Amino acid sequence: MNKDWKGNKTSVIGTSGFHNNSQHKRQIDDFYATDPIALEKLLERERFDNVWECACGMGHLSEVLKKHNIHGKSSDLVDRGYGESGIDFLLEDEWNGDIITNPPYKIATSFVYQALRIIPIGRKVAMIFPQRYLSSKGRYKLFIQYPPKFVYAFSSRIGCAINGNFDGASNSAVDYLWIVWQKGHDGETILKWIE
Numbered sequence: 001m002n003k004d005w006k007g008n009k010t011s012v013i014g015t016s017g018f019h020n021n022s023q024h025k026r027q028i029d030d031f032y033a034t035d036p037i038a039l040e041k042l043l044e045r046e047r048f049d050n051v052w053e054c055a056c057g058m059g060h061l062s063e064v065l066k067k068h069n070i071h072g073k074s075s076d077l078v079d080r081g082y083g084e085s086g087i088d089f090l091l092e093d094e095w096n097g098d099i100i101t102n103p104p105y106k107i108a109t110s111f112v113y114q115a116l117r118i119i120p121i122g123r124k125v126a127m128i129f130p131q132r133y134l135s136s137k138g139r140y141k142l143f144i145q146y147p148p149k150f151v152y153a154f155s156s157r158i159g160c161a162i163n164g165n166f167d168g169a170s171n172s173a174v175d176y177l178w179i180v181w182q183k184g185h186d187g188e189t190i191l192k193w194i195e
Contacts, residue, residue, distance in 0.1 A: 033057050034102040034128055038158045039064045041194045042100075042178050045152065048124055050097030054089040055104060055111070058082050065100070072097045090114050098124045105130075109139055112181070116146055121184040124149075131175040149185045152178040154194050 039061050050072035053062045059082035065071035073095075074083030090110055095118050103111035108129065115125040131153065133139065154176050178194075 033060045035158050036060050036064045038128060038154070038176065038178070039100065041154075042126060042152060042180075043068055043070075045192065045194070046124070046126065046150070046180060048098040048100060048126070052095050052097055052099050053083070053101055054087075054092075054099060054115070055101045056080075056083040057102075061100060061102065070098075092118055094118045096120060096123075098126070100126045102128045108133070109142055112142060112146070116181060116183055119183055123183055125181045125183070126178055128176055128178050131177050133179070134177075143189075146181055147186060148179045148189045149182045149187075150178075150180040151189060151191045152180070152194050153191065156195065 043064070048065075048070050051065050051070050052073045052075070053059075053065060053071075054073075054075055056062050056074035056076045058080045059074060062071060062074040062083060075087035075089065076083055076085055077088050079085035090107070092114070097119070099115045099119060101111070108127070112125065112127060115127075119125065134143075134151070157174070158176055
């Protein structure tokens with residue numbers, strides 16, 4: 001069978017099974033800052049308190065949390081000049097609050113499991129992902145074991161900028177969504193749309 005697309009030097013087939021047809025090499029630490037408007041739109045729909053932004057990068061989401069008086073802590077493994085650096089979220093023991101982040105995609109599922117492990121029952125985890133994150137046999141186990149309470153899909157595209165450079169970012173070709181877990185929730189997942 002002939003394929004009509006062979007990829008390019010930056011194309012990869014990851015362990016998640018999707019193709020990356022990017023014209024640019026991926027950032028080495030998977031640092032793609034989230035447009036703050038994405039979090040503003042989530043906060044119009046969901047309440048959070050004492051939020052840890054555990055992959056804070058340059059603070060794009062943390063600044064929104066501070067503006068809404070719900071910021072608890074900002075950290076990142078890599079020092080980008082914001083928050084506590086050198087903190088490996090995957091090695092932390094507990095957090096008595098909520099967690100909101102854009103996790104490094106290559107270890108995103110580990111971030112979800114860890115976040116749900118370290119927060120108390122009733123607390124929330126919200127993470128932003130490309131919509132393709134929902135389609136994976138590997139992550140099916142995660143969604144069955146820990147069904148999200150809500151999925152908020154953006155009806156228009158928002159931006160995530162490599163190395164936090166929104167000035168040099170082109171229009172996104174990726175559709176994003178927020179997945180919100182509430183620890184202890186075992187009901188159906190509700191899909192909502194964000195304009």
